[in-house]
Amino acid sequence: MGDPQPPLARVERLRERWGLTLGPPYAAGAGGYAAPADLPDGTPAVLKLIDPHREAEHEAAALARWDGRGAVRLLDRSDDGWAVLLERCEPGTPLSAAGPETALDVLTHLLPRLWVAAGEPFRTLADEAAWWAAYLPDEWERAGRPFERRLLDAALDALRSLAPSQGERVLLHQDLHGDNVLAAVREPWLAIDPKPLVGEREFAVAPIVRSPELGHSRRAVVGRLDRLTSELGLDRDRARGWTIGQTIAWGVDGGPQHAQVARWLLGE
Numbered sequence: 001m002g003d004p005q006p007p008l009a010r011v012e013r014l015r016e017r018w019g020l021t022l023g024p025p026y027a028a029g030a031g032g033y034a035a036p037a038d039l040p041d042g043t044p045a046v047l048k049l050i051d052p053h054r055e056a057e058h059e060a061a062a063l064a065r066w067d068g069r070g071a072v073r074l075l076d077r078s079d080d081g082w083a084v085l086l087e088r089c090e091p092g093t094p095l096s097a098a099g100p101e102t103a104l105d106v107l108t109h110l111l112p113r114l115w116v117a118a119g120e121p122f123r124t125l126a127d128e129a130a131w132w133a134a135y136l137p138d139e140w141e142r143a144g145r146p147f148e149r150r151l152l153d154a155a156l157d158a159l160r161s162l163a164p165s166q167g168e169r170v171l172l173h174q175d176l177h178g179d180n181v182l183a184a185v186r187e188p189w190l191a192i193d194p195k196p197l198v199g200e201r202e203f204a205v206a207p208i209v210r211s212p213e214l215g216h217s218r219r220a221v222v223g224r225l226d227r228l229t230s231e232l233g234l235d236r237d238r239a240r241g242w243t244i245g246q247t248i249a250w251g252v253d254g255g256p257q258h259a260q261v262a263r264w265l266l267g268e
Contacts, residue, residue: 007033007049014083018076020047032056036088044088045075052082055174055195058121060084062196065171070113071191072182089182089190096178096213103178104224106189107208108231110181111201114191118171118198125166125199129159132249139252146252147259154266155248158241166200167235174246176204177211202234206243210261218264225265240265 011033015022018039025035032051039045050056060081063074068087076085095103133156140152173180175195184190197203205228208214209221225243229236244262251258 010049010083011035011047014047014049014078018047018085020045020085022047037085039075044090046086046088048084048086050082050084056193057081057123058196059194061121062118062171062173062194065116065118066114066191068186069116070110070187071173071194072184073186086192087184087186089184089192091183093183094179095181095183095189096211098178100214100220103181103214104208104227106181107176107178108228110189110191111176111204111228111232114173114176115170115201115204118169118196122171122196122198124169125172125197125203126163128197128199129163129245132245133159136249136252143252147248147256147262151244151248151259151262151266154262155245158245159249162238162241162245167202168200169198170201172197172199172201172204174203175207177207178213200238201232202229202238203242203246205229205232205234205239206246209239209243209265210247210258212257216257216260218267221261221264 020037020039023036025033033049035047037045037047050059058081060074060077063071063084067073072089073087074084075087077083095106098106136152136156173191173194174197175193176191180193181189181191205225208228209224214220214224225236225240228234229239244265247258247261
C-alpha cells in the first residue's frame with residue numbers, strides 16, 4: 001500500500017501540486033512525515049504523509065466525514081489517500097500538557113461529537129477484532145510470551161464475545177488520547193491522527209482508559225473507565241472488555257504498561 005517513491009521525492013511533488021511553502025518538518029512521529037505549510041494565499045496548513053499501515057488506511061476519509069467537527073479539517077488529499085493537506089492547529093499544544101483532569105474533561109465532551117454514522121470505506125470493529133484474535137496467539141509466542149497467558153485469554157474472550165453483540169455502530173477514533181488532540185483557534189481542541197473503525201461506542205474509551213499521560217495506576221485507570229462510562233451512558237462491562245482486548249492486541253510489543261492496564265482491569 002502507499003506510494004513507492006522516497007518520501008522526499010513525494011514531498012516535492014506534493015509541494016508543487018498544491019503550491020505550498022514548506023517549513024521544517026515536525027519531529028518524527030508514528031503517524032508519518034508532517035510539516036507546516038502555507039497555501040498560495042497564505043492560509044496556514046500542514047502537509048502530512050501518512051505512514052501506510054492498516055489502522056491509518058482511511059484517515060483522510062475519516063477527517064472528511066467529520067468535516068472539522070471536533071477534528072482537524074481536511075483541506076485536500078492525494079489520489080491514493082496517503083498524503084493529506086490539513087488545517088494547522090495553532091498553538092498546537094497537545095492536550096496531554098493540560099493535566100489529567102482537564103484532558104479527561106475535554107475527551108469526555110469530544111467523543112460524542114466524533115460518533116457519527118458511517119459505513120464504507122471504513123473497516124468494521126468486528127472485522128478488526130477477528131483479525132486481532134487470529135494473530136494474537138502466534139504473535140504472543142513469537143514475542144517470547146511477554147505477559148501471562150491469562151491476559152491473552154481474557155483479550156481473546158473479549159474480542160470474540162463482544163464483536164457479534166454490538167449496539168449501534170458509529171465512526172470511532174481508535175487512538176484518541178492526550179497527544180492526538182491539539183489546541184487550536186477555530187475550536188479549543190481538535191483531534192488528529194484518526195485510526196478509524198466503525199463499531200459501537202463502548203470501544204472508543206479504550207485508548208483513553210489506558211493513556212499513561214493521564215495517570216498510570218490502578219486507581220487512575222479504573223477511575224477513567226468509571227467516569228467515561230458513567231458520563232457518556234456506556235455499558236461499563238463492554239467498555240472494560242474492549243479496553244482489555246485492544247490493549248493486549250496493541251501491547252504484545254508495546255512494553256509492560258499495556259499488560260499492567262489489563263491486569264488492573266481484570267483484578268479490579
